[in-house]
Amino acid sequence: MTAPETTPQGSSDPASPPTAATAALSKKGLGAGTVGLVGAIVIGISCIAPAYTLTGALGPTVAEVGTHVPAIFLVGFIPMLLVAFGYRELNSRMPDSGTSFTWATRAFGPWVGWMAGWGLIAATIVVLSNLAGIAVDFFYLMLSQIFQNPDIADLTTNPFINVVTCLAFMLGATLISYRDMQTTQKLQYVLVGFQLLVMVFFGIVAFVHVGAGDAFDALPISLDWFNPFAVGSFSAFAAGLSLSIFIFWGWDVTLTMSEETKGSSSTPGKAATATVVIIVVLYLFLSVSLINYAGVGEGEFGLGNPDIQGNVFFSLAGPILGPLAILVSIAVLSSSAASLQSTFVSPARTLLAMGHYGALSPKFSKVHPRFFTPGYATIVSSLVASVFYTVMRFISEDVLWDTITTLGMLICFYYGLTAFACVWYFRKQWFSSARNFFFQFFSPLVGGLILAVLFFTTIIESANPDYGSGSNIGGVGLVFILGMVIILTGIVVMLIQAKLRPDFFRNRTLARGIAGDRNESTAALPE
C-alpha cells in the first residue's frame, strides 16, 4: 500500500510524475487544529450528556447511598480520571478504532483482548437501550405537556407503545449514524448551552421552592452529604461508586482529542479540565437541590420512591417547574439524541476493528462506500440494542434502573481491563521518567484496581434479589443474571470465533507485544 500522504495514489502510467496540481489536492483528513477550546468542551459535554445521565443515575444512586450522593459523585470521578490517564497514553501510542479491544489484545493477547472488546460493545449496547428508553419517557411527557393532557404521559408505561416508540427512535438514530448526518456546529453549541441552562434553572427553582416553604419534602442541606465515609456500608459505597462511574463515562474523549485541537498542546488538557469542572459542579448543584427539595423518602416525589428512581426528572420536572417543565423534557430529549449519536459510533467502530483483525466476521470491517461509516457494524449494534431493550422491557420491573446498574458493572469490567492493559503494555518503561511512572503505571494501576474491586463487589451483591430495583428471576437478582449472561455469552461467542477464525486467536493478525516493539507501528495495519 502506498504511503498515505502521497497523491497521486496510484497510476496506470507510472512514468507520469505527480504535478503541482495533484500535490495540492493531498490534504490530511483530520483537520489539524480545527477544534478550539470551546468546541472541545462542547463535544465533551455533549458526549457525557449530563441531563440524560443525571435523570437516569440519580435515583439508583440515592437508593444505594441516600443523601450521600454528592460525596459519591465526587469520589466516582477519581477512578475515572486515573483510568482516563492510561487511556490517553494508549491512545497516543496506538491510535486505533478498536480502542480497548486492540490495546488489551496487544498487552494480554487475543483472549483477554476479545473479552475487553466484548465488554465495550455490551456496555454501549446497554446504554443505547437505556438512552432510547429515557427518550421515550420524555417524548410522551413532552407531548402531554404540549397538549396539556396528563394521560399522554402515561402511554409510556404501556409496554407495547413503549417498545414500538423506542424501536422507532432506535431506527432514526441508526439512520443518522449509518448515513453520517451531522448537526451544524452552531446547533450543537445551542443544544449544549440550552441543556446546561435548563439544568441550572431547574436546580435554582427547586431551591426557591425550599425557600418558600412549599417544597415536597424539604431536607436541610448538610455537610455530611459530602462525606463519603459516612455511607453506611461498603457494599452501598461500592454500588454507588459503580453508578457514579457511569455519569462521567464519555468524559475521556476530551482527553484524547489531542490531534485536532487547535492552539497549544495544552488545549486538550484545558478542555478536559473545564469539561469536568462544569460537569461536576452541575451534578453537585442539581443533586443537592433535588435532595433538598424532595428528600430521600419514599413519598410520591421522594427520591427514595422506587417508582420514580429510574427516571427522576420525569417525575420531578412537573412539581418543580410547573408549566415550564417542558424545558426539562426538551433538554433531556436533545441530550439523549446527541448522546445516542455519539454512543452509536463506539460499538460500531470496535466491531469494525474486530472484523478487521479477524476476531469476528470480516463483514464487520466493511465501510459503506458512500457514507464512509461502518455500515454493517452499525446495523448489527442497533438490532442487538433493540432486541435487548424489548426483552428487558418485558422481563424487568424497572428496565431503566436495571440497565443503568448493569452498565456500571460492564464499564468497570472493560475500563478495568483497559487500565491493566496500559500498565502491562508499558511495563518496560515505568521508571524511565516520573511522567511515565505516574501516567503509565501508578494512575492506571490504582484506577484499574478500584474498578476491579467495584466489578466483583457488584457481581456478588447483585445476586441478592433485593439488589437495586429488586427485579429478580427465581430469587436471583436480575442485574446479576444480566451480567453473567452478557459475559458468558461473550465467552461462548469467543470460543465459536476461535474455532471459525483461528488466526486471530493464534496471534497472527494482531501480535501481542510491549511498548516500542517493532509491531507497534503496524499494530493497527496488518499488511
Add this chain to the structure above:
Amino acid sequence: MRYIVGYTDTPAGHDALALGVRLARTDGARLDVVLVLANEERPTIVPADPGYEKFLRETAEGWLAGAIDRVPEGVKATSHLVYAESLADGLLEAIDTLGASLVVVGAARGGLLGRFALSTVANALLHAAPVPVALAPSGCRDLAETPVSRITCAVGTRAGADALLATGIRAARAGGVPLRLLSLVALDEPTGADRPEALARAREHAEEVLAHAVDELPRDLAVTSEVATGRAIDDAITAIAWDPAEIVFVGSSRLAQPRRLFLGSTAAKMLRELPVPLVVVPRDAPTQIGDPS
C-alpha cells in the same frame, strides 16, 4: 486534457468510471479518478478518531486501486484521494486544481427511485460546475468496453447553442464518430383543431434550422439531422431511435449564471427518459472537449 471521474465504490461510481473510460478513449483525454472523503473540519458531535480515519484512508486507497485496475490498457489514469465538505465540493475543487475539462459522475440515485431521481452530487454539480458534466445513467457500467457509436447534439431551435454545437463537432471529430443533430419539438399547449398544422409548421421550422446548421459544418464529418416531435418533450424523446452506445450532448439552461451549468427542463426530461449518457455543456463557456492536446 484531463477528465475527472467522481468515484465511489458503488454501482453509480462504476457507471461513472465506465463512462469516463469511454469518453477518454474517444477524445484522447487522461482520467483523474477522484474519491472524496468527508474531512473532519466539519462540525461533529462525534469526537474524531484518528484510528478510524487511518482505517478509512486505507480502505479508500484500496477502492481507488481497484478503480485503476478497472481502467483498461491504453487509457492513462491517476487516482486522487481528496478531503472536502461534500462529494460535490471535492469535485469542484479538483476541477479547479487539476484544470480538468470535464467531470463524470453517476446520475442515478439508486434505491427505489432508480434512474428517475438525480443523485445529490449530479444535482449539485449541474448547478455549480464550470465545465461540462457527464452523467452516467445506471447500468452504463455494462458498456465499459463498447466504443462510442455516435454523438447526438440536442441543439434545439433557439439561440445559445453555439458552444454546444462546437463542442459536439470537436468531440465527433476527435473520436471519428458520426454526429447527429437533433431538434426536439413539443406542443404542450392545447391548441384544439389546428394542432396538426401547428405541429407541421414547427417541424418545418426545425428542419430549416438544422439544414442550415448542417450546411455550415465541415465536410469531414458524417452528419445527420433529425427532428423529433410529440405532444410533450417526453413523447418527442421516445419517438426517435436511440443507440445505447451513443452519447448525447445538451446545453445548460439559459437561467444559469454565466459560465455555470444548470439543467434546463428539456435536458432534465431527457435525463429521465433516456438510457444513454448525457453531457451537459455550459451555455456560453468555450469547452476543451475534443481539443487535440
